[in-house]
Amino acid sequence: MAEVLKTHKCPICHKVVLENKYRPFCSKRCADIDLGHWFDGSYAVAAQELDESDYEELQNAATVKEEDE
Numbered sequence: 001m002a003e004v005l006k007t008h009k010c011p012i013c014h015k016v017v018l019e020n021k022y023r024p025f026c027s028k029r030c031a032d033i034d035l036g037h038w039f040d041g042s043y044a045v046a047a048q049e050l051d052e053s054d055y056e057e058l059q060n061a062a063t064v065k066e067e068d069e
């Protein structure tokens, strides 16, 4: 119960970042890079570098965010 702040890893640069409007990315820059990955087909490779638990965390965070709004 030590962690009260919601944090996650940016899927692009893998930094641990606090919640922000660009989540799951740390910044608009990383969000734009992710968009580029989708277009050039390299996203699947990047996703495999995430631990399964990390991926779950991101998905959970995204779900909570949607329910908030």
Ligand SMILES: [Zn+2]
Binding pocket: 010, 011, 012, 013, 014, 015, 025, 026, 027, 030
């Ligand atoms: Zn980032």
